[in-house]
Amino acid sequence: MSDFSAACxxxxxxxxxxxxxxxxxxxxxxxxxxxxxxxxxxxPLLAAAHDGAAFPSPAARLAFTTDCYVVRPLFFxxxxxxxxxxxxxxxxxxxxxxxxxxxxxxxxLEEGLPMQTLWRVxxxxxxxxxxxxxxxVTGDTKVVERGNADGLYLNTAGLGAIGHGLWxxxxxxxxxxxxxxxxxxxxxxxxxxxxxxxxELESSIESDCAPLAEPVQALIDAGIEVHCLRDLTRGGLAxxxxxxxxxxxxGARLDEPAIRVGGAVRSACELLGFDPLHLANxxxxxxxxxxxxxxxxxxxxxxxxxxxxxARIGSxxxxxxxxxxxxxxxxxxxxxxxxxxEQLPRIC
Amino acid sequence: MSDFSAACxxxxxxxxxxxxxxxxxxxxxxxxxxxxxxxxxxxPLLAAAHDGAAFPSPAARLAFTTDCYVVRPLFFxxxxxxxxxxxxxxxxxxxxxxxxxxxxxxxxLEEGLPMQTLWRVxxxxxxxxxxxxxxxVTGDTKVVERGNADGLYLNTAGLGAIGHGLWxxxxxxxxxxxxxxxxxxxxxxxxxxxxxxxxELESSIESDCAPLAEPVQALIDAGIEVHCLRDLTRGGLAxxxxxxxxxxxxGARLDEPAIRVGGAVRSACELLGFDPLHLANxxxxxxxxxxxxxxxxxxxxxxxxxxxxxARIGSxxxxxxxxxxxxxxxxxxxxxxxxxxEQLPRIC
Numbered sequence: 001m002s003d004f005s006a007a008c009x010x011x012x013x014x015x016x017x018x019x020x021x022x023x024x025x026x027x028x029x030x031x032x033x034x035x036x037x038x039x040x041x042x043x044p045l046l047a048a049a050h051d052g053a054a055f056p057s058p059a060a061r062l063a064f065t066t067d068c069y070v071v072r073p074l075f076f077x078x079x080x081x082x083x084x085x086x087x088x089x090x091x092x093x094x095x096x097x098x099x100x101x102x103x104x105x106x107x108x109l110e111e112g113l114p115m116q117t118l119w120r121v122x123x124x125x126x127x128x129x130x131x132x133x134x135x136x137v138t139g140d141t142k143v144v145e146r147g148n149a150d151g152l153y154l155n156t157a158g159l160g161a162i163g164h165g166l167w168x169x170x171x172x173x174x175x176x177x178x179x180x181x182x183x184x185x186x187x188x189x190x191x192x193x194x195x196x197x198x199x200e201l202e203s204s205i206e207s208d209c210a211p212l213a214e215p216v217q218a219l220i221d222a223g224i225e226v227h228c229l230r231d232l233t234r235g236g237l238a239x240x241x242x243x244x245x246x247x248x249x250x251g252a253r254l255d256e257p258a259i260r261v262g263g264a265v266r267s268a269c270e271l272l273g274f275d276p277l278h279l280a281n282x283x284x285x286x287x288x289x290x291x292x293x294x295x296x297x298x299x300x301x302x303x304x305x306x307x308x309x310x311a312r313i314g315s316x317x318x319x320x321x322x323x324x325x326x327x328x329x330x331x332x333x334x335x336x337x338x339x340x341x342e343q344l345p346r347i348c
Numbered sequence: 349m350s351d352f353s354a355a356c357x358x359x360x361x362x363x364x365x366x367x368x369x370x371x372x373x374x375x376x377x378x379x380x381x382x383x384x385x386x387x388x389x390x391x392p393l394l395a396a397a398h399d400g401a402a403f404p405s406p407a408a409r410l411a412f413t414t415d416c417y418v419v420r421p422l423f424f425x426x427x428x429x430x431x432x433x434x435x436x437x438x439x440x441x442x443x444x445x446x447x448x449x450x451x452x453x454x455x456x457l458e459e460g461l462p463m464q465t466l467w468r469v470x471x472x473x474x475x476x477x478x479x480x481x482x483x484x485v486t487g488d489t490k491v492v493e494r495g496n497a498d499g500l501y502l503n504t505a506g507l508g509a510i511g512h513g514l515w516x517x518x519x520x521x522x523x524x525x526x527x528x529x530x531x532x533x534x535x536x537x538x539x540x541x542x543x544x545x546x547x548e549l550e551s552s553i554e555s556d557c558a559p560l561a562e563p564v565q566a567l568i569d570a571g572i573e574v575h576c577l578r579d580l581t582r583g584g585l586a587x588x589x590x591x592x593x594x595x596x597x598x599g600a601r602l603d604e605p606a607i608r609v610g611g612a613v614r615s616a617c618e619l620l621g622f623d624p625l626h627l628a629n630x631x632x633x634x635x636x637x638x639x640x641x642x643x644x645x646x647x648x649x650x651x652x653x654x655x656x657x658x659a660r661i662g663s664x665x666x667x668x669x670x671x672x673x674x675x676x677x678x679x680x681x682x683x684x685x686x687x688x689x690e691q692l693p694r695i696c
Contacts, residue, residue, distance in 0.1 A: 021689025025583020025628070028688050030591070050517050051443040051578065052413030054510060057405040065400030066452035066505055067488045095399040104414035106503045108456070140415045140503075144694065150496045155454045155488075157414055157505030162402060169398050230399065235373020243378070280373070340376050341369025346492065 004123035009039045010115060018113040023143025036119065037139060040126040041105075045137040053102065053137035059161030063098035065089060066157035072346040074121065074151055076195035078187070078206030081154055082124035084282060084348060087211050088233070089158040090132045094213040095229040095285065097168040097220060098160030100132060105139040105156055110149035121152065132211040134158070164220050170247030172227040177316040178294035179252060180287045182215060182301060183208070183309045185237055186265040189279030192347055193272070203264045210283030215307045224297045225290035232284045233348055235338075238277040240286050241314075242324055242338050251323035254314035254336065277326075278339060280347045288316065352471035357383045358463060366461040371491025384467060385487060388474040389453075393485040401450065401485035407509030411446035413437060414505035420694040422469065422499055424543035426535070426554030429502055430472035432630060432696060435559050436581070437506040438480045442561040443577040443633065445516040445568060446508030448480060453487040453504055458497035469500065480559040482506070512568050518595030520575040525664040526642035527600060528635045530563060530649060531556070531657045533585055534613040537627030540695055541620070551612045558631030563655045572645045573638035580629040581696055583686070587626070588634050589662075590672055590686050599671035602662035602684065625674075626687060628695045636664065 010032065021028040038046055045053040069085040086103065093100040105125065109118065129136055191207040193199065212231060219226055228248070230240040237259065245252050261269075261276045269276050283306070289297050294312055301310035314326075324336040358380065369376040386394055393401040417433040434451065441448040453473065457466065477484055539555040541547065560579060567574055576596070578588040585607065593600050609617075609624045617624050631654075637645050642660055649658035662674075672684040 019689070020693045024687075024689040024693065025581070025587040025626075026687040026689045029582075030686070048517055048519070051440040052411045052446070052506075052508075054409060054411045054444050054446070054517075057408055057410050060405055061402060062405050062507075063400045063402045064450055064452065064507055065486050066454050066503070068454040068456050068490045068503060070456060070490045070492050092399040096402050098400070098402070102412055104412060104505045106414050106416040106454075106505075108416050108418060108501055138413050142416045142418045142501075142694075142696075144418050144498065144501075147495065148498045149501075150492065153456055153490075153492075153497075153501065155414070155416060155503035155505075157452045157454075157503075158400075159410075159412055159507065160400075169396055169402075171396070233373070234377075239373040278373075338378070339372075339374040341367070341372040341374045345368045345372065346490075348490075 004120050006123060008116060008119040009035045012115055015115050017115060018109045018111060018118060018143055020111050020143050023141055032141065036122060040122045041136040043135045043137060045135065058101055059163055061162035063093050063096035063160040063162055065092040066155065067092060069154040069348060070346055071192060071348050072150065073195050076207060077191045077204055079209035080121060080124050082121035083128040083209055085154040085156045086125050086128035086132065087209055087282060088348060089156040090134060091212045091231040093158050093160035094216045095231050096160065097164060097166055097216065098162045099217065100134045100158055100160045100213050102137045102159040103134050103156050105136050107141045108149050108153040109141065109143045110151055111143055111146045113151055132213065166226055168226055168229055170228050170244045173244055173248035173250055173288045173316055174227065175250055175316050175318045176291050177227055177288045178291050178312050179314040179316065180289060180297060181259060181311055181313045182285050182307045184260040184262045185232060185281050185284055186261055186276035186279040188282040189344060189347060190265050190268045193344055205264050208281050208283035210306060212283065212285050215301055215304055218300050218304060219287065219297055222300045224293045226287055228288040230286050232281040232286060234280050236278045236280055237286065238336055239338060242336065244288065245324050249319050251317040251319045252314055253317050254326040256326050256328045258311050258313040260309050260311060352468050354471060356464060356467040357387045360463055363463050365463060366457045366459060366466060366491055368459050368491050371489055380489065384470060388470045389484040391483045391485060393483065406449055407511055409510035411441050411444035411508040411510055413440040414503065415440060417502040417696060418694055419540060419696050420498065421543050424555060425539045425552055427557035428469060428472050430469035431476040431557055433502040433504045434473050434476035434480060435557055435630060436696060437504040438482060439560045439579040441506050441508035442564045443579050445512060445514055445564065445577065446510045447565065448482045448506055448508045448561050450485045450507040451482050451504050453484050455489045456497050456501040457489065457491045458499055459491055459494045461499055480561065514574055516574055516577055518576050518592045521592055521596035521598055521636045521664055522575065523598055523664050523666045524639050525575055525636045526639050526660050527662040527664065528637060528645060529607060529659055529661045530633045530655045532608040532610045533580060533629050533632055534609055534624035534627040536630040537692060537695060538613050538616045541692055553612050553616065556629050556631035558654060560631065560633050563649055563652055566648050566652060567635065567645055570648045572641045574635055576636040577633055579633045582628050584626045584628055585634065586684055587686060590684065592636065593672050597667050599665040599667045600662055601665050602674040604674050604676045606659050606661045608657050608659060
């Protein structure tokens with residue numbers, strides 16, 4: 001669980017829980033916005049108290065993205081819905097090769113949510129925004145009746161500046177490209193599952209929830225010819241590789257022993273029957289780079305603490321009937337396929 | 349109810365309802381996105397199938413905003429959650445004096461939602477986007493278990509281009525400014541209430557839900573010195589005037605007979621004990637303009653069908669103890685105050 005100890009600036013004795021009126025257009029809603037949200041996300045754009053934020057355009061090219069967050073439970077080892085919503089959108093911008101700058105935050109609160117819970121989530125978002133170097137510049141709050149939102153849901157949208165001339169998109173991937181992975185996989189999925197089921201796993205596994213803009217920027221600054229980037233959220237590494245293959249009409253061959261899975265995650269997967277390739281991550285990405293740049297890209301990533309375990313895990317091939325294959329530890333090759341749904345709903 | 353008759357591109361026989369798997373990272377989620385969302389919001393940026401949309405910056409200054417939508421019921425006379433979510437964010441951008449361009453759409457769907465309902469909402473959003481001249485360029489879908497979302501919630505965020513040198517914000521309002529209202533008030537609130545309660549009102553009242561960017565642009569193009577703009581959503585006209593007064597440390601004097609309320613809305617308010625000043629609107633705005641420009645601004649607005657009934661409803665005063673007052677039909681003046689909550693939750 002996150003530990004945020006600053007006292008809630010709204011008097012909890014008066015408002016121990018979120019009321020329907022906190023989502024109305026009246027005094028209570030204004031108090032919530034002025035006292036709680038503006039205090040946490042303090043910045044001049046938000047302080048303008050307007051219907052939106054206005055600012056000079058930060059670059060000639062922009063990236064724009066959004067995600068909703070419905071993770072259950074709200075708090076899990078290594079993160080919570082607040083940091084998840086912040087980093088999730090920061091990471092989607094990073095995957096466009098953009099420097100994340102401005103975020104919006106939309107809250108759907110359930111009547112009766114403890115105000116202290118909301119305050120912890122907001123503090124966590126504010127801390128994550130600081131770490132990622134972004135500002136939450138505009139927002140909205142709605143409150144729905146008890147039983148209609150499972151505590152709280154969050155949406156963030158984000159705007160980033162693209163400062164390079166690369167074409168980073170699934171369609172830019174070419175046969176021969178190297179596929180790099182930024183670190184070990186599966187921790188977020190298992191951490192949320194364990195928190196949900198109150199599982200007593202042998203060792204506690206923390207979510208990998210983290211911002212990815214800096215390692216991406218390091219690759220771009222080093223002049224690496226990056227063709228595509230994907231953070232490995234819902235559907236995990238498998239879905240990312242399959243999606244990019246489909247969108248770029250290429251295939252891929254992965255090398256399973258090169259894909260790092262921590263011992264605790266591996267044990268949990270064996271116990272619970274999960275495949276780490278399909279587990280969600282919130283601080284890991286794959287990069288498709290021109291093959292000649294592959295070693296240099298790994299050097300750049302390995303020089304950073306957050307991507308020290310980066311590895312080349314495969315290559316892009318020409319499309320074939322079984323377009324994405326993976327060579328296992330015993331050398332046998334199998335076809336990687338997209339599951340119909342997901343192993344675990346409400347993971348982000 | 350909106351009437352959208354195009355057949356749902358997802359085979360309803362196979363998927364009559366939204367499943368948890370439609371929110372996962374797997375095949376069903378991809379099918380939903382590719383077949384339903386991309387078909388409806390068809391544009392090249394969305395087609396890139398990336399984690400976000402990348403595009404050239406549309407202007408030297410930008411506006412960015414977001415809103416969540418939890419209106420109940422999903423469909424009401426004159427609109428639905430889809431058109432509401434589209435116009436709501438378009439209008440928040442317009443209130444920054446920006447030309448709305450790019451929108452994101454975040455869907456939180458409840459397991460079991462009829463696919464046909466989702467399709468109607470998406471068609472309505474797409475039609476509203478076309479009318480407002482904006483593109484939905486990025487999105488996200490989550491599915492929560494039955495009983496956790498009351499059908500569906502929506503979030504939209506939006507990006508707009510600011511093409512003028514005006515400072516449009518509450519803090520720009522000055523004593524002496526004229527306060528203009530773009531048309532009659534109260535229809536959205538009563539329309540949603542009537543649909544929710546299945547009230548048999550004497551005459552059917554339709555929501556005023558509509559995009560506001562064009563009349564705002566007309567004011568700016570005519571060189572009107574606009575100081576502030578507010579759409580009259582939650583909290584209605586009263587909250588907008590009180591908020592702006594508070595943020596600009598000014599007062600205001602309103603003239604009640606100048607505030608247009610349709611006969612059917614007035615009857616419904618008398619019947620139900622509502623005050624039209626506090627009712628939500630989704631296609632009405634107030635403008636604070638320099639007094640010498642007031643008549644010219646009204647001429648500009650009245651020349652348009654959607655703001656033909658625009659009127660000057662009051663003036664900005666120096667701040668006093670009772671800072672916002674309203675002179676009633678009998679000439680008596682009363683203080684306008686912010687209610688603690690709202691007359692009607694889940695109105696937008």
